[in-house]
Amino acid sequence: MILKPIEFVKDKVIILDQTKLPQKVVFLKLGNYEDVVRAIKEMKIRGAPAIGVTAAYGIALGAQKIITKNKDDFHSQLNHILSTFQATRPTAVNLFRAVNRMKQIAQRNTDIDLIKTALQAEARRIHREEETASEALSQIGSQLVENGFTILTHCNTGSLATASYGTALGIIKAAWKQGKKINVIATETRPLLQGARLTTWELIQEGIPATLIVDSAAGYLMSQGKVNCVILGADRIAANGDVANKIGTYTLAVLATENGIPFYVAAPTSTIDLSIASGDEIPIEERDFKEVTHIEDKPIAPEGVKTANPAFDITPHLYITAIITEKGIVTEPYEFKLRKLVEEVT
Amino acid sequence: MILKPIEFVKDKVIILDQTKLPQKVVFLKLGNYEDVVRAIKEMKIRGAPAIGVTAAYGIALGAQKIITKNKDDFHSQLNHILSTFQATRPTAVNLFRAVNRMKQIAQRNTDIDLIKTALQAEARRIHREEETASEALSQIGSQLVENGFTILTHCNTGSLATASYGTALGIIKAAWKQGKKINVIATETRPLLQGARLTTWELIQEGIPATLIVDSAAGYLMSQGKVNCVILGADRIAANGDVANKIGTYTLAVLATENGIPFYVAAPTSTIDLSIASGDEIPIEERDFKEVTHIEDKPIAPEGVKTANPAFDITPHLYITAIITEKGIVTEPYEFKLRKLVEEVT
Numbered sequence: 001m002i003l004k005p006i007e008f009v010k011d012k013v014i015i016l017d018q019t020k021l022p023q024k025v026v027f028l029k030l031g032n033y034e035d036v037v038r039a040i041k042e043m044k045i046r047g048a049p050a051i052g053v054t055a056a057y058g059i060a061l062g063a064q065k066i067i068t069k070n071k072d073d074f075h076s077q078l079n080h081i082l083s084t085f086q087a088t089r090p091t092a093v094n095l096f097r098a099v100n101r102m103k104q105i106a107q108r109n110t111d112i113d114l115i116k117t118a119l120q121a122e123a124r125r126i127h128r129e130e131e132t133a134s135e136a137l138s139q140i141g142s143q144l145v146e147n148g149f150t151i152l153t154h155c156n157t158g159s160l161a162t163a164s165y166g167t168a169l170g171i172i173k174a175a176w177k178q179g180k181k182i183n184v185i186a187t188e189t190r191p192l193l194q195g196a197r198l199t200t201w202e203l204i205q206e207g208i209p210a211t212l213i214v215d216s217a218a219g220y221l222m223s224q225g226k227v228n229c230v231i232l233g234a235d236r237i238a239a240n241g242d243v244a245n246k247i248g249t250y251t252l253a254v255l256a257t258e259n260g261i262p263f264y265v266a267a268p269t270s271t272i273d274l275s276i277a278s279g280d281e282i283p284i285e286e287r288d289f290k291e292v293t294h295i296e297d298k299p300i301a302p303e304g305v306k307t308a309n310p311a312f313d314i315t316p317h318l319y320i321t322a323i324i325t326e327k328g329i330v331t332e333p334y335e336f337k338l339r340k341l342v343e344e345v346t
Numbered sequence: 347m348i349l350k351p352i353e354f355v356k357d358k359v360i361i362l363d364q365t366k367l368p369q370k371v372v373f374l375k376l377g378n379y380e381d382v383v384r385a386i387k388e389m390k391i392r393g394a395p396a397i398g399v400t401a402a403y404g405i406a407l408g409a410q411k412i413i414t415k416n417k418d419d420f421h422s423q424l425n426h427i428l429s430t431f432q433a434t435r436p437t438a439v440n441l442f443r444a445v446n447r448m449k450q451i452a453q454r455n456t457d458i459d460l461i462k463t464a465l466q467a468e469a470r471r472i473h474r475e476e477e478t479a480s481e482a483l484s485q486i487g488s489q490l491v492e493n494g495f496t497i498l499t500h501c502n503t504g505s506l507a508t509a510s511y512g513t514a515l516g517i518i519k520a521a522w523k524q525g526k527k528i529n530v531i532a533t534e535t536r537p538l539l540q541g542a543r544l545t546t547w548e549l550i551q552e553g554i555p556a557t558l559i560v561d562s563a564a565g566y567l568m569s570q571g572k573v574n575c576v577i578l579g580a581d582r583i584a585a586n587g588d589v590a591n592k593i594g595t596y597t598l599a600v601l602a603t604e605n606g607i608p609f610y611v612a613a614p615t616s617t618i619d620l621s622i623a624s625g626d627e628i629p630i631e632e633r634d635f636k637e638v639t640h641i642e643d644k645p646i647a648p649e650g651v652k653t654a655n656p657a658f659d660i661t662p663h664l665y666i667t668a669i670i671t672e673k674g675i676v677t678e679p680y681e682f683k684l685r686k687l688v689e690e691v692t
Binding site: 022023185187188189190191193196197200201204209210211212213214215216217218219220221223247248250251254255258292293295296298299300301302304305306307308309310313314 | 368533546550555563566569594600651659
């Protein structure tokens with residue numbers, strides 16, 4: 001299946017609205033950067049690599065629509081756009097990396113029209129780089145998946161999340177395409193049900209056998225010997241190998257460790273943030289209470305109940321068997337090896 | 347709050363329909379035993395102690411409605427009723443204990459009218475015993491809750507689940523009534539959301555500060571030092587102290603152990619099943635896929651997706667800090683101590 005969850009065509013950013021899946025396949029044509037900002041905030045598009053790509057296209061779109069001929073005015077408006085995208089979501093580092101790259105492109109050129117063209121080119125380059133990285137890491141990671149394996153995964157890390165092949169789900173697809181007979185257990189991933197809505201949908205499209213479970217059934221299945229490995233993605237990886245990822249990841253890591261099951265994190269090197277020493281420093285987004293108290297506008301809790309709704313958690317590196325990137329598979333000690341990997345010229 | 351989730355009045359079993367809470371408070375007047383059976387299967391009434399009490403009343407009601415004067419015919423019809431209740435749900439032992447007690451009462455008497463009266467009396471006795479046990483265990487368990495504690499609980503173990511004061515939630519209420527300033531974190535408890543719908547509702551009624559979270563956020567909050575202890579209920583406790591309880595319990599036990607947080611199971615001794623050596627022998631109910639793929643008839647997953655939906659899991663006793671019963675608090679070694687407790691004459 002060739003699924004294009006993000007495209008930049010002429011003067012529109014086109015995204016597949018992931019909040020409508022799997023019931024409806026709706027593409028949104030976003031004609032101005034504010035709509036792109038809103039789509040990211042409302043998680044119509046989500047997943048660390050996909051957010052980075054979408055923000056880059058959104059910035060290119062925003063720049064294209066600036067009508068001034070005055071350079072200072074142009075840069076002032078562009079800076080506003082850049083900082084608006086920067087403030088959409090706090091945890092995934094791909095967003096900040098994309099915004100910074102776009103900022104540098106704008107600073108490197110002087111002519112307004114040249115900047116506009118260069119921003120588009122840079123956005124497309126970010127997209128292509130993510131595609132290349134995710135294909136490479138999928139092939140590399142698929143070595144760890146043996147014939148007959150049942151793989152547990154969390155949230156959605158496929159084409160929808162990455163604007164390309166996928167990370168954890170990319171590995172699963174690659175193993176399947178190699179003819180390995182595998183089964184996938186997908187956690188539903190409350191509150192926004194990316195596992196139930198998106199991962200099972202992608203797996204069904206590929207014909208890969210999938211079983212959907214509620215999040216809290218994962219531990220029991222692991223304890224019953226029904227899981228051979230856990231593979232999931234990352235929103236940000238600190239220099240020491242600590243991983244910020246969808247809420248519930250830490251829980252799965254502890255359970256996998258307790259049951260002697262390999263726990264793999266799959267992420268492009270664009271997700272590694274060497275400026276952050278450990279997971280303690282990664283900001284965790286607290287999202288709206290309604291995600292917990294409602295399911296698609298339907299209340300499931302008493303009115304006025306207090307909630308805590310952290311969208312991500314931190315998994316200390318000690319629980320992680322390996323981090324799978326497009327440049328290779330990294331194991332402990334992460335500190336040294338991740339730095340080497342990121343700084344390596346490919 | 348005096349909440350009566352189950353009553354037997356004249357020729358009706360009256361239950362509070364827990365599938366409608368918290369949006370609607372609906373009492374169902376069930377005039378024949380088949381309706382009581384259905385209410386248990388459909389989880390309009392749930393929670394191990396409450397299922398036992400409801401089944402006992404349902405059997406008394408069924409017996410009352412048998413119109414034959416022929417003793418063999420009466421016993422044949424009654425046996426059918428007994429085995430129908432026995433087959434409603436497989437995991438909670440209180441159900442089987444109640445059915446067995448009712449069966450013994452029927453065998454002990456000869457006159458049909460006497461049996462009918464004795465069955466009603468026995469059902470009321472089972473109910474009263476559960477009330478007395480849950481009040482006692484709540485008082486005993488409240489010693490473990492210190493002023494300022496934040497307690498994490500799972501599923502619903504209050505008045506709704508026990509037809510009385512509650513088990514884990516009973517302990518929380520008792521501690522609160524003693525003037526201890528406590529906070530409760532309630533997991534939503536997918537798939538049927540007993541935490542979101544019932545526990546927060548009961549806590550709000552009592553005025554106890556409560557925070558609702560998705561199940562997979564529990565681990566992160568524990569790792570952040572935000573939980574002082576975990577208290578939850580049990581559906582069946584094996585002779586060695588292994589506990590069958592709502593799916594997700596094992597996960598919380600592993601997480602609590604990993605984070606050095608006390609993990610308490612609160613249950614009346616009627617939940618202990620000495621005939622079962624370990625948790626491996628406890629049957630785990632697999633419930634309908636629709637509980638996972640739908641939320642109140644609304645699909646949240648692609649049509650036709652395969653699911654696994656175990657309603658309970660097994661927590662090995664090694665993860666359990668203590669089991670709180672109406673006869674006292676039990677710690678390792680459970681094997682010997684649980685037997686002593688159950689066989690003790692009070």
